[in-house]
Amino acid sequence: MQHQQDSRSYREFIQYLPEVKRYLSELEHQDLWWTTVAMVGKINNENIDPQLLESIVDTQKEFQNLRDIMIEGLIGRYLNQANSEIMLKAQAVIDILIRNLFERTADVGFLATDNDLVDFMASDDVSEETKGFIHRRIEEYVAKYTVYDDVLLVSPEGKVRAKLDESNPVEKSFDPLIQQALTTDEEYVEVYRHSDLFPGKPASLIYAKRIEAEVSGQLRVVGVLCLSFNFEDEVERLFKVLNNEQDGYGVMLVDDSGKVLVANHPEKYPVGKQQACQYGMKEPVRSGNNLYFATKTNGYQGFYGLPWLGYVDVPSEVAFDDKSSKKEINVTIPKDSPLYLRDLEETNLKVSTLLLIVILNGKILSIKRDVKAFLPILDSFQDISVDIQEIFKGFIHHIHQVLVKTIQGKVAFSAALAVEVMDRNLYERANDCRWWALNSTFRQILTEHKQTQAISAEQVERLTEVLAYINKLYTVYTNIMLYDHKGKVLAVSNPAESELVGTLLPRPNDTARCLSLSDTQAYVVSDFHQTDLYSGRHTYIYHAAVKEWGNLQKNVGGIALVFDSEPEFAAMLEETQPKYINNLINDTTFSVFVDRSGLVISSTLPDLSVGTQFEVPAEVLEAESGQNDTVYWEWRSQPYLVGYRVSEGYREYKNGDGYENDVIALVLTGI
Incomplete structure (x- = not known):
């Protein structure tokens, strides 16, 4: 009964799937021809064994069953492709926003003090x-x-x-x-x-x-x-990322009652409009001609914000339309791949074998009983068998291609999300260093220090208190350091690294660049490097100049923020990595951040270490900023579909603020 219900609901989607309609038409034509040939044989061959005719009918039922399984399987793959896109968009719109708003909770706490x-x-x-x-x-x-x-x-x-x-x-x-x-x-x-x-x-x-x-x-x-x-302004930017040049998707935020707060198409989904809303949805639901999905945020570091939901509503014809602007990848899925549809191939072989047995038995029986008039009927069944095999062979290949496109869409979208989250996160780091550099306590004490060349224990203690308070609110840094006009460390936020006080910061070029900054909007970021300031690991260090008290044109020192890159970047990749129903495919999937040279910034694959070189295809390393696409790539003898996105910044960050640092997010799924 359940199968019949699923079958009926699946068949409702055929109208949006021309390829499925074509295959169904071809298979129904073969089924009709089978029935016709069987009937002709039955009428004109009274001397034939009734058991043979029954075998023909039984084999036809096997064929019909396989036809239904394959049609539903193909529709199911298309539906999975559509559902994946809908669910990813809905989850992303709420989760990316919540990540942003988490930063605001730290801001209000710090600025109020x-x-x-x-x-x-x-x-x-x-x-x-x-x-x-x-x-x-x-x-x-x-x-x-x-x-x-x-x-x-x-x-x-x-x-x-x-x-x-x-x-x-x-x-x-x-x-x-x-x-x-x-x-x-x-x-x-x-x-x-x-x-x-x-x-x-x-x-x-x-x-x-x-x-x-x-x-x-x-x-x-x-x-x-x-x-x-x-x-x-923020959600408008977010909608541009999530729409990805695809029209027809209603992407919105709704409150816990389902009322629209904001939408990418306000004329269709005005503020306050009531949407169908269910908590704990596992997959999109059909309502009339549309599919919709609502989801809570996964939260970020224990922060969940207001009780809002990410919501996507899309007409079925849009959901099933081939919207992909990604590169066409014609790959053959290997037979040892977890994607390979062995069950369908085996069922196809079973039907072909049964029909072949029927034909052989029929020919033997016809010759024995001298019923030669039945031989043309059997020849027709042989033609039907060949045609059916060809249709099913193409059918299985087509389902494989739908799976490939589904994975293409997932890895490309996940790569776009990963680099978007990274740019947004590092935008905040550039803000932090510039704002904290303007702290009046820092400016006053460092100005006095430059003038007198002395600094008291009380002043160091005061600087340390402020730095420790900041670091307590902004936990993405392992240490925050203040240094004077010569690059000597005066105070640190992390008491475990107090031995740095009185020493010169390593990488004097970065310090010198910071001390020469001309205005309060400028900042300096180190390259991604291995440093003793991060226990010998790789990270970025953000610098901004501390201005002289009463004169913003002169610098009296700088502030340096050691970004806790290892867990932060890993979390970005983990949270944006695609999830598949098939765990074997999940096991082949991993994500990486690299720079333009292929240097690994972060990876979810344990043996692809930070700081090593990843031999990324040249077309990916040379792609333009903002480019989002997929490539086929064999790595370590394993074929992969690779989604990539090159960073293009967020707001003014990396967009005309003087900082250039292209990062590429890669998401790889083995096929």
């Missing part, structure tokens, strides 16, 4: 000069963390004391968010709705945290920091 902002909010009476300083400080912040469109500093009573966007008319807020931020036991408050803090927007994604200051020896709440995330 910024000394300049805290002192400003703790003062009842401030000069116009101080107000200007705070405004410039906020401008500097958003110039680096460009994901925000406004920043507000609000008193406990709701009075707005500073804001980035001067066109924002708000002067006093009555939003309950303020009181919530003042009293919550949580680290921050996150809301998405309309707020009088940003009256010009129908809805705002806000991160709020109370600001506390020590006043007369006591810790007192002096206000609330509100960061407005530029949600519309």
